[in-house]
Amino acid sequence: MFEPKIVAFFCKWCTSAGADLAGTSRMTYKPNIIGIRVMCSSRVDPEHILNAFKNGADGVLIGGCHPGDCHYQSGNYKTLKRITLLRKMINDLGIDKNRLRLEWISAAEGKRFTQVIDGFTDEIQKLGKLKIEQL
Amino acid sequence: MAKPKVAFYWCASCGGCEEAVVDLAEDILTVTDAVDIVLWPVALDFKKKDVEAMQDNEIAVSFINGAIRTSEQEEMVNLLRKKSGLVVAFGSCAHIGGIPGLANFSNREEIFDYVYTKTPSTMNPAKTTPQTNTVVDGYELEIPEFYNTVKTLDQTIDVDYYLPGCAPPLDLIMNAVMAILKGELPEKGAVLAPDKSLCDTCPRNDSKPEKLMMSEIKRPHTVEMDPEKCFLAEGVICLGPATRSGCGERCINANMPCRGCFGPVKGVSDFGAKSLSAIASIMGIEGEEKMTDEDIQKLVDQIADPAGLFYMYSLPSSLLRRKVMK
Numbered sequence: 361m362f363e364p365k366i367v368a369f370f371c372k373w374c375t376s377a378g379a380d381l382a383g384t385s386r387m388t389y390k391p392n393i394i395g396i397r398v399m400c401s402s403r404v405d406p407e408h409i410l411n412a413f414k415n416g417a418d419g420v421l422i423g424g425c426h427p428g429d430c431h432y433q434s435g436n437y438k439t440l441k442r443i444t445l446l447r448k449m450i451n452d453l454g455i456d457k458n459r460l461r462l463e464w465i466s467a468a469e470g471k472r473f474t475q476v477i478d479g480f481t482d483e484i485q486k487l488g489k490l491k492i493e494q495l
Numbered sequence: 496m497a498k499p500k501v502a503f504y505w506c507a508s509c510g511g512c513e514e515a516v517v518d519l520a521e522d523i524l525t526v527t528d529a530v531d532i533v534l535w536p537v538a539l540d541f542k543k544k545d546v547e548a549m550q551d552n553e554i555a556v557s558f559i560n561g562a563i564r565t566s567e568q569e570e571m572v573n574l575l576r577k578k579s580g581l582v583v584a585f586g587s588c589a590h591i592g593g594i595p596g597l598a599n600f601s602n603r604e605e606i607f608d609y610v611y612t613k614t615p616s617t618m619n620p621a622k623t624t625p626q627t628n629t630v631v632d633g634y635e636l637e638i639p640e641f642y643n644t645v646k647t648l649d650q651t652i653d654v655d656y657y658l659p660g661c662a663p664p665l666d667l668i669m670n671a672v673m674a675i676l677k678g679e680l681p682e683k684g685a686v687l688a689p690d691k692s693l694c695d696t697c698p699r700n701d702s703k704p705e706k707l708m709m710s711e712i713k714r715p716h717t718v719e720m721d722p723e724k725c726f727l728a729e730g731v732i733c734l735g736p737a738t739r740s741g742c743g744e745r746c747i748n749a750n751m752p753c754r755g756c757f758g759p760v761k762g763v764s765d766f767g768a769k770s771l772s773a774i775a776s777i778m779g780i781e782g783e784e785k786m787t788d789e790d791i792q793k794l795v796d797q798i799a800d801p802a803g804l805f806y807m808y809s810l811p812s813s814l815l816r817r818k819v820m821k
Contacts, residue, residue, distance in 0.1 A: 406768035410814040427784065437783040442775040444788075445795045449771060452600075452802035454819030495644055495816045 364418040375423030381470035389474035402435035419484035499555035502534035506561030506568040515662035567639035592811030599817035661756035688741030712797035737770035767805035
């Protein structure tokens with residue numbers, strides 16, 4: 361069975377706290393993600409995402425605060441626009457846009473955190489390994 | 496004392512960079528007074544064997560334009576690297592891939608298939624395509640190999656300096672030549688142009704509103720553009736925020752938005768990703784908190800070809816370097 365590698369960027373204030381809640385509540389989820397905590401989802405530069413794909417990630421997940429909840433007022437709105445545009449662009453570059461996903465997960469949503477991780481892992485499993493020629 | 500030797504060479508390019516050297520006009524006499532040109536295929540009759548006969552590092556500096564697309568180009572730049580003290584990547588194609596680099600949205604098979612069978616003017620029932628080795632009447636013929644992927648010069652050989660631009664502007668060429676002659680060169684690997692972004696030096700900078708915002712995306716051919724106003728403020732995508740300055744704002748002065756031929760500002764590795772980031776951030780910024788996912792998708796879909804737009808000049812130098820082929 362193909363075990364995908366997923367790089368996941370979580371904002372410190374919401375999604376990362378949601379992950380902590382899932383952990384302290386002893387919820388289980390698939391072990392395919394490599395989590396990276398950032399101060400805000402808008403800190404994730406499209407360069408970071410392309411770098412992840414280039415270096416072997418089969419999927420990239422970004423987790424941020426729900427609209428209206430951003431600790432920095434409007435960071436997550438910027439993220440939404442960038443990721444929407446980037447999904448379109450990577451699709452044209454031969455990387456299925458569904459390999460990149462943005463989710464809003466709050467600090468209270470431990471359960472939802474595990475569901476998102478499991479769901480995204482399943483989806484990447486179906487898409488298969490991302491084969492990028494190393495030039 | 497013998498004059499320093501200089502070589503000019505071209506790879507996958509349009510010839511515009513050669514034109515830029517010719518455009519130096521009388522200034523080229525200053526250059527030829529100070530140096531001996533030992534190779535310049537477009538203008539002078541020196542051959543590969545002349546270069547092969549030289550000592551290593553005998554050429555003071557080689558200016559190489561064009562991207563690397565064939566085995567012949569690769570062989571020639573390796574030879575020039577061996578014979579040259581300094582190598583300067585001259586122009587966008589050598590620097591970041593340039594327009595020939597757009598071929599990386601495709602591959603050799605697709606290109607040959609289109610060019611040699613599918614173009615409307617082609618009659619090729621036997622589907623003959625160029626072969627690196629062919630036997631004709633008992634003789635083996637060899638032509639250079641056409642590579643699957645276009646590369647920049649520094650992905651092929653070690654490069655000392657970069658002169659950006661499509662084509663590089665005359666003042667930057669002269670500055671570079673003079674700096675080399677005087678031995679006043681910056682650290683190795685430097686781009687011989689300012690480190691600022693184009694917006695910083697743009698003549699329309701004053702017309703840029705305090706808060707830039709694009710509520711809709713207009714393509715240049717669909718609008719009459721105000722010759723004084725910031726393109727972004729008018730809803731026309733301009734890549735000035737992410738592009739290195741120094742071009743002399745030639746496109747802006749011709750009322751066309753920037754497309755990034757100078758490549759990224761210092762410290763950026765993927766021009767397309769950075770310009771995408773800059774443009775996406777100012778799209779619909781007024782009232783962004785009220786926009787639904789569908790509203791944002793609609794706005795984003797107004798950019799017809801984001802990959803082609805943001806990587807117009809820089810696909811081979813991007814992180815992925817090419818489209819991932821099935």
